Amino acid sequence: MSSSKKQKTKPLPVSLKELKKLYYEMLMIRRFEEKAGQLYGMGLIGGFCHLYIGQEAVVTGINSVQKPQDTVVTSYRDHAHMLACGMSPNGIMAELTGRIDGYSRGKGGSMHMFSREKGFFGGNGIVGAGTAIGAGLGFGHKYSGDGGVAIAYMGDGASNQGQVAECYNMTALWDLPVLFVIENNQYAMGTSAPRHAAGQLYRRGEGYGIPGEQVDGMDVFAVQKAAKQALDYARSGNGPYILEVMTYRYRGHSMSDPAQYRSKEEVASMKEERDPITQVKNMLQDQGVDDDALKAMDKDIKAIVAEAAKFAQASPEPEAHELWTDILVERV
């Protein structure tokens, strides 16, 4: 972490309305993920399921300064990115349960959902692959001149993949509008960053002339501010930018990970002292937003998430003939 000190009361960095919006969006991600974890526990979600709890400020902060024409691609820990892009909780949850009303008609699962309409080009189950896809989205923005920036999220683990270096080179060479976001949650599955990465990740673009910056990812305003500058930079034709966002996941790497590679005290101190949602909640309280108002917000969110869970269980499984569709596009 760039700073382990507790946040002090500061002047409000955004309007109260914006503050409430950020709080709402982060809480939505957390409640959605908690529900996904619960449905996984009930056997309604199968296979892999990677939860974003603890990292909410990262995608919420960046999304808050995106433009509608921007595109997003990320890795396998992707539910939050889809919610941030405006994809429907019902459609995401129904994909998690493998049902026909899921974004991929039940054929993709947790890591494989897409929405061209919302500019979301996938989770990706191959570590690092989304980075090259993101570089290509940026290539598309420049080619078509639509003013968009591609935002390619990766984890600290993915940053060691060879194709990440390849894409730093090409995006810098061709001045492509790409924002690389390294969500450094300190662990590549069970291997801590000091054990897997030499040097500092945000500086890995230096040899290619790509500016990089490290940001406190538990502070949604710090993320927001850095992302705004980075997106402006990429959008203005200067080429790519690297943001290393220092964050933390409270849960294991996936549902079956007991996370014995870190101490309980470490997790507890992050939750108690650095939680991104609590930080904003405290600010709201400082601004005179009372407990009833906060509880009402939480209740609204829980109702949406409960509805998504209900929808995801009521939606039928795909029919047998779906096995054979969507392999190739029929040419018309």
Next chain:
Amino acid sequence: MPTQILMPALSPTMTEGNLVKWLVAEGDAVESGDVIAEIETDKATMEVEAVDDGIIGKILVAQGTENVPVNTPIAMLLEDGEDASSVVIPSKVEETNVETEQHSIDVQDGDTTNNRDILYAKGIIIEPVPFDEAAFSETVNQTVREALRDAMAEEMRNDDRVYLMGEEVAEYQGAYKVSQGLLDEFGARRVIDTPITEHGFTGMAVGSAMNGLKPIVEFMTWNFGMQAMDHIINSAAKTLYMAGGQLGCPIVFRGANGAASRVGAQHSQCFASWYAHVPGLKVVAPWSGADAKGLLKAAIRDPNPIIFLENELLYGEKFDVPVSDDFEIPIGRAKIEREGSDVTIVAFSIMVGKSLEAAEMLAEQGIDAEVINLRTIRPLDRYTILESLKKTNRIVSVEEGWAFAGIGAEIAALCGEHAFDYMDAPLVRVCGADVPMPYAANLEDLALPKPQDIVNAAKKVCYV
């Protein structure tokens, strides 16, 4: 209303677990995210977190209990103001897991689709859409290299979304001069020299295809395409399916495939069988100049990822090539290059020429061979192969690649499954030797199929 806390499944394979320890007691208030118990799964000891705020009203399964089935209620959670006495202990566990059906290729699902791709995927033999090649009578005599270049140029003129990317494709004019002149006509925006970085630029091209473009990716040779295989298969071929049909990847991957001449093991390999294995890809392998032009135009217009396997030794060969802008050979249709009645020889790419040579040698010995140019490896034109076999009752497959799990093996399976009663002899495969390609001229010559090998195979199935 009180809610049940259920024994959670904490891994993809867990069906039951041991409730090692409760970390809360009845009457304790909990918030979502609080650790309430420890559970031992088939893999590890895991912490269970509360998913709702409330008060632990009743603990239903004591700590230390072993083999608790997943989804058993282990505690009741009360909302503020509720009384523990309102808790009704559930009498049995509800089954929530649904048994999934096992599907086989023979599954009868009542689907009456006309979608050719689906019928193909199910292994049903259908006649591909007929193609009247004779209608394109105006031709020019040109090299395969020029035919490929013209195909790209014509399609780039027709559609601004089409661009060419690869090593040395622009200023160098192509490592094999296939892209000669394209930079001059279309400029650096659409003809792009990449660094030597196949994995990265292939993934990038795939991303741009998802974002609305129609890339042509040139691999200097397909041997280097191996660096990019993850993006070809995991990103390009599978996305449409994983996206439930809403996001596809229209892209052409092309380059020289197979052995050239004396370039050694790492640069001499046929990838037809590798890519033909993958649903979601189409695999095309032209032989003649007309094949090259008509199939490449079809590939660029196709909305799917296409593997386009060229051959370096054919680049300089001249053929009559139709000039029409509309000349497009349908992917999935083979061509009978030489009609015959005694034996069917099935080949693709450079082996079509060798097979035609072999057919002439066989004719001198009184054997009338039919030569099929596959043109497309996937979807394989099963119909044309089987119809020919039904006529000749004898079949030989020819490929430059290795025999094991190769295209010939697939054709043998096809014939065995669908035309066993028509066969007067087992299929014989002519393949490259099952060794890495040697450098020495005499050894390389021994490793590659030659017309005489095809003649020998044809005579074997004719029992002469």
